[in-house]
Every structure is written in structure tokens, then in C-alpha cells.
Amino acid sequence: MGCWQRGLTESGMSIVWGAMSSEKQSTESAWLLAAERDVQERLGDSEFDFASLDAISNLYRAAAAIRRRAEGEVLAPYSLSFGAFTILWVLWIWDDMETAQLAQECNLAKGTLTGMLNTLEKRGLVERNRMEADMRRMMVCLTSEGRSTITEVFPKFNSFEGEMSNGLTLAEKAQLADLLRRVTKNAQ
Amino acid sequence: MGCWQRGLTESGMSIVWGAMSSEKQSTESAWLLAAERDVQERLGDSEFDFASLDAISNLYRAAAAIRRRAEGEVLAPYSLSFGAFTILWVLWIWDDMETAQLAQECNLAKGTLTGMLNTLEKRGLVERNRMEADMRRMMVCLTSEGRSTITEVFPKFNSFEGEMSNGLTLAEKAQLADLLRRVTKNAQ
DNA sequence: CAAAACTAGTTCGGTACCGAACGAATATGG
DNA sequence: CCATATTCGTTCGGTACCGAACTAGTTTTG
Structure with a gap:
């Protein structure tokens, strides 16, 4: 099933079986x-x-x-949702980011992001600061606790990703990523 | 971006660029x-x-x-959500189905399905009937209005699917489906 | 420089969705 | 048979998520 x-x-x-690489x-x-x-x-x-x-x-x-x-x-x-994890991950890599861009990177509507940032902020994982140059804008970054959380979670998540793509060769994973990238581009 | x-x-x-088929x-x-x-x-x-x-x-x-x-x-x-569309689609192909199986086929928690079936039932698109042999079980099927809805929507959805995979060759689409199938299997 | 247009973020109403707890119907086994 | 376990579907509490309306800063322009 x-x-x-x-x-x-x-x-x-x-x-197109002939084109496929797996033997099963x-x-x-x-x-x-x-x-x-x-x-x-x-x-x-x-x-x-x-x-x-x-x-x-x-x-x-x-x-x-x-x-x-x-x-x-x-x-x-x-106690992280997929979306919350993504937020932490993006901030981890980029150090800090404005709300609008963060929403786009995380594939979230900005209204959704507001709520999730509220949650993460309450839990002390992220921090919001208005930008001096433009008071409309909000800069988001990880707190040190947020950073240590994602530092601990990511390796586990990454090995989970490995499990999920278990049985695919390196080339197949890259091919998958490539095909998906092209689909995503069509969808945008 | x-x-x-x-x-x-x-x-x-x-x-693995060498393994990739797209030239761009x-x-x-x-x-x-x-x-x-x-x-x-x-x-x-x-x-x-x-x-x-x-x-x-x-x-x-x-x-x-x-x-x-x-x-x-x-x-x-x-006024269909992705999940609602999926429900109609599955019922369209299979004519009728029990709740539990339907939930699995649609990738939904059964509690979620209950709510969505309520909505669809209120809108007159699906119908629920208890099975005589086992009164716990519930058989779900499309109403004629449900059938005409999915009959009208599916061709549009299918051509949308075509747009989304635009630029992939037939073999690439099949390869994508195959790779995803293998990933899904890992995830189950 | 004040009014209008624009932009960033939040609020709001609503659905989707989950997992756990529940109640009713059926199967099991002593 | 009756008690227990199992198996359906539903209910419930909570988060995620969306799009549209809103608020408050910022830029444009007459």
C-alpha cells in the first residue's frame, strides 16, 4: 500500500523504463x-x-x-513546525533578514510569518528590531538560544534528508534537485 | 529572485552536471x-x-x-482547496471509498478528512453512507453534482500540471515521477 | 511642504491540517 | 456469552497558513 x-x-x-536508472x-x-x-x-x-x-x-x-x-x-x-525550522535555518545562514524577504525565502505569506515570528520571539529564539533608516522595516535575527537550537537540530534534519533520499545515487539526487528547480521556476 | x-x-x-540533461x-x-x-x-x-x-x-x-x-x-x-480537489479526484476514479482509505489516499489525517467531507457534503458534492455490514464504516461517494464538478475541473488542473512541468521532456517527467516515488517510499 | 501614492508589517476571518482523546460498533477469547 | 481489545469515524484543541483589509512610516509630486 x-x-x-x-x-x-x-x-x-x-x-520510459529504458531511461530509468533503478533496477527494481x-x-x-x-x-x-x-x-x-x-x-x-x-x-x-x-x-x-x-x-x-x-x-x-x-x-x-x-x-x-x-x-x-x-x-x-x-x-x-x-517543538518546531516545518515552517519554524525553515525560518531558523534561513536566519542561521544569512545572520539576519528583513521580514518581507524572509517570508519569500521561507515560502510563507507575510501574514503567516508575523504569527510565527511572534511565537518564535516569545520562545526566545528570534529577535525583531526596527531599522533606524526606515522605521517600517523590521530586521529579524536569531538569539543565541535560537542559534544553538538550529545548530543542534540541523544535523539531525540533514541526516533525515539523507534517509529520505536513501537509495538514490548522488547523480540522481542532483537530477531530482534540478528537475524540481525547473518545476519551481515554472510555478513562479 | x-x-x-x-x-x-x-x-x-x-x-554532477555531466549527468544532467538540460542545457541551460x-x-x-x-x-x-x-x-x-x-x-x-x-x-x-x-x-x-x-x-x-x-x-x-x-x-x-x-x-x-x-x-x-x-x-x-x-x-x-x-472554491476548492487542494485537499478538497484531491478528495473529489480520488472518488471520481474509484467511484466510492471508505473514509479511512480515502484519508490515506489523499494524504490526510482522518480527523482532517472528517471536516473536509462535512464541507463537501454541505455543498452537495459528496455523500456519506454507513455500510450495512459494519455500521462503523462509512462509504463516501460523489453526488452527480460532485461528479460534474470534478469532470469540469480536472482537465484544467491537468493542463495546469502540464504548464508546471513545461520544459521537461517526457523522459524527464517520468524520471521525476520515479525519483519522487522512491522518496515517498522512504518516507512511509 | 502638504496631499497622494507607495511600501512594510500587522491584524483579521477563515480554512486546512494535525494528533490525541473519545464513543460507538465489532471482533476475540475465556 | 460477557468482558476486553480492536477498529471505525468524529470531536477537540491548537498551530499553520492564506488573502484581504488595515496601519503607519516613507517617497513622490504639484
Whole structure:
């Protein structure tokens, strides 16, 4: 169980087996074809773009699964949501950042960020300071406690990332990142 | 801007350019290297798994971007959230399904599903019926209005999926789906 | 330099979403 | 059979998250 995307569709994967690098495709594809047949039957096996359907729906499915596991296993002990972790991470790398840019980097609406920064500020992990040059702007940075938190969490998160991409070769990981980058670009 | 993942990191992509199929890598990589250098500098350029970091963080970023655009552009006219759309889609393909399985197929906690089914039921798009054989169980199916809704929405959604994977070859889409499937499997 | 346009951040209303606790229906096993 | 365990779905409390409206600084311009 649990290999469906958007419920069930594994259609399309048979098209290009030759291009695939993993050797266990054939074992998986056997029962996946059942689902594929259902979809084709329902959708009338023409006129739709199954390759894109496959790619995109798997994308969302993978992201949801990873997020849930990351929150449950890696982040929960620190009471961090995925979004909160991301905020700390970005600030860790960049030292400080304005709210607007931070929201964009973290893939959050700025209204959402406000709330999450409130939470993180209350917990003493980040600090907000208005900029003297422009009092509208707000500079956000980690407190030393925030820094020590992310310093402790990130290695665990990174090894979790390793687990999640277990079984992919270095080249495949890079290829995945590349393909996703191109998709992201289309989405922006 | 906006090609960062988890804020900024495009590190790792230089490792395997040779394996990549797109020819515009080099134009992108130029400025991406700046970010990569920042990350490396901060993280100390050893001990961490940058390939996995890259793959996984791009994954989340792409999914979030796609979801937001799908909801904003394709689904909003029908007042459907991404999750609601998924529910309709699954029921469309499978005709009917029990709550528990539906939750799993849609990647939702069952408590979440209850609420969303309430909404969809109120709107007359789905229908719930207890199973006679086992009164705990609930069978969910589309109403005819639900069916006509998803019949109208799906083609638009599918062509949106096509846009999102624009620029990928058929083989690349299949490869993307395959890699994601393997990641999802790790996450389950 | 005052009014208008713009910009950064917050507030607000609402949905989505989770996990844990719950209640009802069914299966189990002594 | 009845007590217990299990298995459904729902309820509940809480956070995350969005988009739109709002507030308060800043820039523009007549």
C-alpha cells in the first residue's frame, strides 16, 4: 500500500523504463499497472497529459509525506513546525533578514510569518528590531538560544534528508534537485 | 529572485552536471554559486549531506509553489482547496471509498478528512453512507453534482500540471515521477 | 511642504491540517 | 456469552497558513 499519488495513479511510468536508472522498477510496476489501468479507463486514455499528472501528483505526495515525518520525528522534540525550522535555518545562514524577504525565502505569506515570528520571539529564539533608516522595516535575527537550537537540530534534519533520499545515487539526487528547480521556476 | 530552496541553498548541483540533461544549467548555475558559497561557508563544507539537502529542500519548495498556484488559479474559481480537489479526484476514479482509505489516499489525517467531507457534503458534492455490514464504516461517494464538478475541473488542473512541468521532456517527467516515488517510499 | 501614492508589517476571518482523546460498533477469547 | 481489545469515524484543541483589509512610516509630486 501507499504508493499511490493523488490517490492512485502510477500511470505513465511504463513509457520510459529504458531511461530509468533503478533496477527494481519491474518489481514495482507489476501491481502499479492495475491502478494505471483504472485511471486510464476512467479518464479515457487519450486527451490527458499523464506524464505531467504523474510527475506533479507524485511531487505533492512526496512533499506531504516528508513534511509529516520531519515534523513528527525530527522537529517535534524541539517543538518546531516545518515552517519554524525553515525560518531558523534561513536566519542561521544569512545572520539576519528583513521580514518581507524572509517570508519569500521561507515560502510563507507575510501574514503567516508575523504569527510565527511572534511565537518564535516569545520562545526566545528570534529577535525583531526596527531599522533606524526606515522605521517600517523590521530586521529579524536569531538569539543565541535560537542559534544553538538550529545548530543542534540541523544535523539531525540533514541526516533525515539523507534517509529520505536513501537509495538514490548522488547523480540522481542532483537530477531530482534540478528537475524540481525547473518545476519551481515554472510555478513562479 | 526565487530560485532558493529552504531559503537559499543551491549547493551540490555542480557535482554532477555531466549527468544532467538540460542545457541551460550553466546559465543558472552562475549566480546560484553565490548562494552555494554562503551555505558552504556557514556549514563548513564537509560533514553535511548537501546532495540530499538540495533534493529534499527543492522538493518542499516546489510542492508549496505548485499548491499555491493551483489553489489560486485553477481551484479558486470552484472554491476548492487542494485537499478538497484531491478528495473529489480520488472518488471520481474509484467511484466510492471508505473514509479511512480515502484519508490515506489523499494524504490526510482522518480527523482532517472528517471536516473536509462535512464541507463537501454541505455543498452537495459528496455523500456519506454507513455500510450495512459494519455500521462503523462509512462509504463516501460523489453526488452527480460532485461528479460534474470534478469532470469540469480536472482537465484544467491537468493542463495546469502540464504548464508546471513545461520544459521537461517526457523522459524527464517520468524520471521525476520515479525519483519522487522512491522518496515517498522512504518516507512511509 | 502638504496631499497622494507607495511600501512594510500587522491584524483579521477563515480554512486546512494535525494528533490525541473519545464513543460507538465489532471482533476475540475465556 | 460477557468482558476486553480492536477498529471505525468524529470531536477537540491548537498551530499553520492564506488573502484581504488595515496601519503607519516613507517617497513622490504639484
